[in-house]
Amino acid sequence: xxxxxxxxxxxxxxxxxxxxxxxxxxxxxxxxxxxxxxxxxxxxxxxxxxxxxxxxxxxxxxxxxxxxxxxxxxxxxxxxxxxxxxxxxxxxxxxxxxxxxxxxxxxxxxxxxxxxxxxxxxxxxxxxxxxxxxxxxxxxxxxxxxxxxxxxxxxxxxxxxxxxxxxxxxxxxxxxxxxxxxxxxxxxxxxxxxxxxxxxxxxxxxxxxxxxxxxxxxxxxxxxxxxxxxxxxxxxxxxxxxxxxxxxxxxxxxxxxxxxxxx
Amino acid sequence: xxxxxxxxxxxxxxxxxxxxxxxxxxxxxxxxxxxxxxxxxxxxxxxxxxxxxxxxxxxxxxxxxxxxxxxxxxxxxxxxxxxxxxxxxxxxxxxxxxxxxxxxxxxxxxxxxxxxxxxxxxxxxxxxxxxxxxxxxxxxxxxxxxxxxxxxxxxxxxxxxxxxxxxxxxxxxxxxxxxxxxxxxxxxxxxxxxxxxxxxxxxxxxxxxxxxxxxxxxxxxxxxxxxxxxxxxxxxxxxxxxxxxxxxxxxxxxxxxxxxxxxxxxxxxxxxxxxxxxxxxxxxxxxxxxxxxxxxxxxxxxxxxxxxxxxxxxxxxxxxxxxxxxxxxxxxxxxxxxxxxxxxxxxxxxxxxxxxxxxxxxxxxxxxxxxxxxxxxxxxxxxxxxxxxxxxxxxxxxxxxxxxxxxxxxxxxxxxxxxxxxxxxxxxxxxxxxxxxxxxxxxxxxxxxxxxxxxxxxxxxxxxxxxxxxxxxxxxxxxxxxxxxxxxxxxxxxxxxxxxxxxxxxxxxxxxxxxxxxxxxxxxxxxxxxxxxxxxxxxxxxxxxxxxxxxxxxxxxxxxxxxxxxxxxxxxxxxxxxxxxxx
Numbered sequence: 001x002x003x004x005x006x007x008x009x010x011x012x013x014x015x016x017x018x019x020x021x022x023x024x025x026x027x028x029x030x031x032x033x034x035x036x037x038x039x040x041x042x043x044x045x046x047x048x049x050x051x052x053x054x055x056x057x058x059x060x061x062x063x064x065x066x067x068x069x070x071x072x073x074x075x076x077x078x079x080x081x082x083x084x085x086x087x088x089x090x091x092x093x094x095x096x097x098x099x100x101x102x103x104x105x106x107x108x109x110x111x112x113x114x115x116x117x118x119x120x121x122x123x124x125x126x127x128x129x130x131x132x133x134x135x136x137x138x139x140x141x142x143x144x145x146x147x148x149x150x151x152x153x154x155x156x157x158x159x160x161x162x163x164x165x166x167x168x169x170x171x172x173x174x175x176x177x178x179x180x181x182x183x184x185x186x187x188x189x190x191x192x193x194x195x196x197x198x199x200x201x202x203x204x205x206x207x208x209x210x211x212x213x214x215x216x217x218x219x220x221x222x223x224x225x226x227x228x229x230x231x232x233x234x235x236x237x238x239x240x241x242x243x244x245x246x247x248x249x250x251x252x253x254x255x256x257x258x259x260x261x262x263x
Numbered sequence: 264x265x266x267x268x269x270x271x272x273x274x275x276x277x278x279x280x281x282x283x284x285x286x287x288x289x290x291x292x293x294x295x296x297x298x299x300x301x302x303x304x305x306x307x308x309x310x311x312x313x314x315x316x317x318x319x320x321x322x323x324x325x326x327x328x329x330x331x332x333x334x335x336x337x338x339x340x341x342x343x344x345x346x347x348x349x350x351x352x353x354x355x356x357x358x359x360x361x362x363x364x365x366x367x368x369x370x371x372x373x374x375x376x377x378x379x380x381x382x383x384x385x386x387x388x389x390x391x392x393x394x395x396x397x398x399x400x401x402x403x404x405x406x407x408x409x410x411x412x413x414x415x416x417x418x419x420x421x422x423x424x425x426x427x428x429x430x431x432x433x434x435x436x437x438x439x440x441x442x443x444x445x446x447x448x449x450x451x452x453x454x455x456x457x458x459x460x461x462x463x464x465x466x467x468x469x470x471x472x473x474x475x476x477x478x479x480x481x482x483x484x485x486x487x488x489x490x491x492x493x494x495x496x497x498x499x500x501x502x503x504x505x506x507x508x509x510x511x512x513x514x515x516x517x518x519x520x521x522x523x524x525x526x527x528x529x530x531x532x533x534x535x536x537x538x539x540x541x542x543x544x545x546x547x548x549x550x551x552x553x554x555x556x557x558x559x560x561x562x563x564x565x566x567x568x569x570x571x572x573x574x575x576x577x578x579x580x581x582x583x584x585x586x587x588x589x590x591x592x593x594x595x596x597x598x599x600x601x602x603x604x605x606x607x608x609x610x611x612x613x614x615x616x617x618x619x620x621x622x623x624x625x626x627x628x629x630x631x632x633x634x635x636x637x638x639x640x641x642x643x644x645x646x647x648x649x650x651x652x653x654x655x656x657x658x659x660x661x662x663x664x665x666x667x668x669x670x671x672x673x674x675x676x677x678x679x680x681x682x683x684x685x686x687x688x689x690x691x692x693x694x695x696x697x698x699x700x701x702x703x704x705x706x707x708x709x710x711x712x713x714x715x716x717x718x719x720x721x722x723x724x725x726x727x728x729x730x731x732x733x734x735x736x737x738x739x740x741x742x743x744x745x746x747x748x749x750x751x752x753x754x755x756x757x758x759x760x761x762x763x764x765x766x767x768x769x770x771x772x773x774x775x776x777x778x779x780x781x782x783x784x785x786x787x788x789x790x791x792x793x794x795x796x797x798x799x800x801x802x803x804x805x806x807x808x809x810x811x812x813x814x815x816x817x818x819x820x821x822x823x824x825x826x827x828x829x830x831x832x833x834x835x836x837x838x839x840x841x842x843x844x845x846x
Contacts, residue, residue, distance in 0.1 A: 019718075038762035055599075067714030071757030071766040076303075078478040081514045081595060083403065084303045100598060127449065128763045134300060147411040148363030158360040160372035166365060173365050173397070173404065177302050209365070 018068045025051040026114075028103065030061050032073065033119040036128050043126075046070070047115075054104035058091055058116065062098060062130075075130035082242055085178030089130050090119040095180040095240040121183035123192060137179045140195045144203040144221055149214025165210035172205040172250050174243040181237035181247050187230050194230045195222070197237035197247045204250040207257060219258050228255050264694055265454045269294045270681035272443050272458040273674075274426045274485060277304030278402070278663065279645025280464030281409035281418075282670030283628075283677070287462075288418045290678035294456060296424040296445050298465075298480065301410050305466060305478045306666065309402025310591065311519030312394030313359075313663040314382055315352035319373045320392045325349040327385060328393065332661060333839050335381040335548045336619075336654020337795035337805065339498070339813065341835040344626050344650045348661070348668050355667040356395050364408040366397050367588070377588075378522040381548035381658040387846065390522075390546045394660045399517050399589045405663060423448040425768060427697045429461055429488060429641070432690050438632065440641035441687045444697045448768065451761025453701070455693050459681035462673050463489065463622060463630075463643040464666075470772075471780040472615035472729065473721035476505055476515040480772075485647040487775030489622050490782070494632055495815045497649040497832065498620035499779065500786030501796045503657055504730050506552040508614025510572035512599055516592045516611060518659040521545045523588055525577040527556065528608065529564040535573075540846040547846045550656040550796045553613040557730045560612070567610060574608035581605075613730055619657055619796060620786075621649040623815065623832070628673025634815070634832045640680060640687075644673040651813065655795020704770045709753025713770045716747050716754065720773075720780055728784055733800045737788045744781045748823050751777055774823065782816050785827050790814065807841055 027049055035043035048065050059077055066073045075098070076086040082100040089098055092106060098118075108114045124132040150159075175198065182188055182196030203222055207215045222228045228251055237247040271287045273280050276297035287293045295301075316323040328349035333340045360366060360374060367375040376392040384391040397404040413420070430442035442457045465485030469477025490496050506527070507516040521527070527545050529535050539555040540547035547555075556573050559565060566574050577585060582605045585593045589604075596602045596609045622643040624630050629637040645666045652665055720743075727740035751774060758766035792806035793799050813832040819825050 036760065036762060038760050066766070067712070072760070074758075074763050074765050076300075078299060078303050078480045079305060079308050080479060081308070081599070083308045083591075084299075084305070084478065086299070086303050102598070131763055138300075142414050145415075147415040148361075154361055158357055158366075158374050161368055162372050163368045163370065166368050169365070170398075173407075174400070175407075176307070176403070206363070209363070211363070 021051040022053055025053055027051055028061070029113065029115040030065065031115055031117045032065070032129070034129050035126050036072070037126070038128070052103050054102070054107065056103045057099050058101045058103070058118070059087060059098040061103070061116070062118070074128040083176060085176035088121050088178040088180045088183070090121055092117050095121055095184045097178060097180070097242045100242050121179060123183045123189045124179070134179065136192060137182060137196070137198065140199040141177065141202055144195065144199050145214060145218055146202040146206065148206060148209065148212055149217070150211060151213050159211050161210055168210070169205050169208040171245050172201045174245050175201050175205070176243060178242060180240040180242055184236040184240040186234060186236065187232060191230070193226045195226055197251060200228055200251050200254055201245060201247055204254050207254060215257070222254060223258050228258065231255070265452060266457065267294065267454060268457045268686070270458065271460050271462065271677045272296060272456045273462045273464060274443060275304070275464035275466060275645070276301040276420065277464060277466055277645065278306035278405055278409060278666035279670035279673070280462070281413050282667050283462050283464060283644060283674030284418045285409065285412050285416060286671055286674030287678040288413070288416050290675070291681045293678070294419050294421060296421045296426050296443065296456065298423065298425045298484070300422050301413070301420060302406055304406060305481055307403045307406040308476070308478065308515065309405070309663055310399040310515060310517035311522065312377060312379060312396035312401050312660045313356060313405070313667070314379060314393045314660040315356040315395060315664070316349065316393060317353060317356065317374060317376065317395065319369060320376050322384070323391055323393055325352065327383065327391070328352065330386050330839060331382050332652060332658055333654070334387070334842070334844060335658040336656055337844055338811065338839070338841040339651065339654030339794060339834060341651050342837040342839055343835050344652045346837060347626055348652045348664060351668045352664050355664060355671070359405065359408060359667065362408050362412050364397065364404050366395055377519060378546060379659045380518050380521070380546045380552065381846070382660070383543065387542070390543050394519065394522065396519065398587070399519055399591045402663060405667070421445070424454065426484070427488065427700060427771065429492065430455070430689050430693045431492060432687050434687065437636065439639045439687050441689050442693065444694050446697060446701060448763050451764060453694050453697055455689065457686060457689055459684050459686055460640045460642060460677035462628070462677050463647050464645045464670065465647045467618045467646040468776060468779045469615050471720060471724050471776050471783065473725040474508065474513040475615035476508055476513055477615065482772035483775045483779040484772065485643065486621055487778050489630070490778060490816070490818050491821070493818060494630065494638065495623055495817050496620060496782055497623040497813050497815055498651060499618070499782045499816060500790050500814065501619035501655045502615065502783060503549055503617040503619060503796045504553040504613035505616035506549055506556055506613050507575055507611040509595060509600055510567070510610035510612045513614035514595055514599060515614065515616070516575060516595065516609065517589070518549070520575065520577055520589055520592060523584055524580055525575055527552070528574045528576050529559045530566040530570060531564060535559055535564070543846045548656055548658060550798070551846065553730050554798055556613055572610045572612040575611045576608040577604040578606060578608065615729065617657055617662060618646055619649070619651070619653040619655065621647050624648045624650055626650060626672065627676040628669055629676065642673040642677045644669040655797060700771070701767065704754070704756060704767055705759055707755065710755050711750045711753045713754055713756065713773050716750050717773050717776065720744065720747050720776060724780055728787060731798050731800050732787055734788070737784055740784045741781070741788065744777060744784060745824065748777050748781070751823065778823065782827060785829065786814050786816060789829055811841065
């Protein structure tokens with residue numbers, strides 16, 4: 001193979017110039033809710049015109065803004081393919097991971113100009129732009145004893161579990177703690193002391209694990225006034241989950257376990 | 264500035280960091296400092312499995328696993344370390360199961376196991392089912408399970424604390440590690456953590472490449488900090504390209520797909536791995552499969568309109584296997600390429616994936632300051648470390664194993680060291696380096712944009728230092744990286760604030776990337792042979808006479824452009840003599 005120079009393979013522009021527009025790009029407007037609690041008294045909206053490919057993720061558009069237009073735009077992201085759960089945000093009014101929504105699914109019909117609205121997830125205090133305080137969310141998670149509780153003596157080998165018993169809680173093991181569900185819940189918006197769907201999903205993951213012996217303790221916690229009974233079955237959480245977890249169903253199963261005192 | 268005092272400070276909250284924390288936190292006062300929130304780390308992106316010779320589904324033993332690891336690493340593996348890893352793998356898996364990890368099960372209720380690249384029965388006879396797995400989200404389940412157990416044990420986390428330096432105190436017996444200095448992202452405040460022992464568990468540096476399976480945040484911070492302290496890095500030229508990244512995107516599709524029977528095909532539909540690895544075919548180790556794919560494309564047998572990828576054919580596996588055993592990768596292909604693996608083959612091409620090299624340690628996780636001495640109080644584990652159990656090429660699943668076995672070992676060793684020693688005084692002005700670094704980035708001293716330099720770096724590394732390398736391409740890469748370092752001296756950031764300044768964060772990360780890219784290229788130039796993940800077209804064979812030894816790199820001086828000194832360290836052999844590597 002032959003050497004390629006940096007000049008051939010990249011744009012080496014100075015500040016101010018933007019990278020070359022790729023073939024097939026269209027221009028879209030990205031409207032972002034901005035709020036820097038260090039300097040701003042109140043939030044505002046900023047709009048940016050961006051050239052983008054239909055196959056781009058919304059995260060690509062945010063990076064374009066941050067890297068070329070406004071370095072102060074702030075959001076979290078890491079894996080960029082829907083596994084780490086960092087980049088939950090409200091995209092056109094619904095909670096999504098920015099790395100899992102493609103532009104082609106947001107384009108206006110009939111080739112009309114497209115505007116994409118991006119806001120922070122709701123119900124958690126905003127620190128800066130799209131970055132919110134995750135501490136209340138993780139506090140609720142930690143409160144449900146989200147770990148295996150087992151009082152029996154440990155076997156020398158693995159604990160046995162049938163494939164059917166393993167399947168029983170498979171769905172709720174997929175949770176990536178992104179907070180899409182919890183911050184889509186109208187009950188959580190009005191009363192942040194509700195545990196919220198994600199914490200209940202993670203309790204479900206252990207309550208229905210045949211190896212676990214802590215169901216009673218967890219159900220006690222969840223029958224609290226801030227617990228599962230606050231859920232009004234609006235299904236926002238299920239719609240919001242980027243992992244496709246049947247969140248509302250999991251909450252219903254926990255309610256049923258409480259009513260009938262059995263798992 | 265704030266001061267904190269702990270026995271043990273762990274930097275990084277991925278698999279290795281949290282596995283260490285579970286051990287250390289139960290023995291000594293421990294703090295975990297992490298750039299990301301826990302559970303965001305890239306351990307969670309690992310898919311296929313974690314190998315251990317449980318022999319749950321067929322005959323297996325840890326000695327075969329040791330041999331596979333050493334042969335897979337093209338004999339650059341330290342054999343004592345590989346033996347420890349394969350032996351302790353069994354308990355590492357059982358420990359995770361007892362912590363609650365939901366492994367897939369056999370009909371008898373035992374942990375199920377699947378085939379994986381390079382893992383064989385009886386020294387290469389045939390592929391063996393050794394990888395314990397939880398669908399294709401094994402890394403996710405490991406990360407979640409470890410975090411759950413950190414919650415259970417009340418481990419103290421400092422979230423979004425970006426460590427930028429460690430403290431080294433000179434003593435009569437040489438340098439000792441006495442703490443770490445972190446930049447708190449929320450406030451811009453600098454924190455000094457005085458500690459008896461410090462563990463690096465900061466992961467890899469895949470972002471030196473453009474096409475990579477790595478997260479945006481994998482910028483080699485820990486390796487970079489250690490290197491800037493004048494401590495060595497080991498075997499950095501050995502970088503793994505995972506064969507099956509989604510074409511054009513680099514998103515990982517697990518080797519577990521081939522473990523379940525998926526087949527790589529070229530544009531003619533030919534199962535080309537039969538030509539390159541007649542015995543285990545598609546389940547050859549990653550370096551061999553990645554090179555074979557690159558050759559198919561170079562020789563014009565690539566698929567697609569530009570003939571620039573090959574195809575991963577899962578269609579014969581059936582919807583049920585895909586939905587139950589490989590659900591995540593099925594969804595990735597659908598979401599990002601609009602290809603349904605149930606009915607169509609998936610376009611794939613090698614993607615930069617894993618650093619075999621890193622911070623040299625012994626089998627207790629203690630960091631080496633040269634070939635013979637450790638730095639008391641300093642430890643490293645996981646991808647940022649080089650024990651070396653992966654040698655010139657890591658086998659699939661051995662990284663999840665590495666973080667569990669050596670994360671645990673480092674956690675125990677660091678806590679025991681802390682219990683047996685007093686705090687050594689911090690050096691004078693422990694935060695001076697970090698204060699100056701942050702002030703410099705925020706000051707007005709040029710107008711180069713961070714993103715431009717990073718993108719140019721990634722482009723030259725992809726073009727010139729990836730699957731195949733030559734003297735010419737590597738010299739070009741070196742020239743480019745050095746020019747980019749000069750531009751880096753003139754960067755500017757727009758965000759001058761203190762609150763969650765991720766503009767500043769990206770600038771600092773780029774500094775580490777540039778530094779590590781240069782080490783990789785310098786090492787690749789010096790290693791005039793082909794071994795494992797390092798393939799030189801101009802030196803196509805392995806040269807055991809001159810290069811059966813680890814590379815050790817030292818930074819000479821403090822400037823970003825300082826020279827790199829190259830030294831060598833012998834490989835540890837126990838019972839396996841180097842042989843030609845055939846599969």
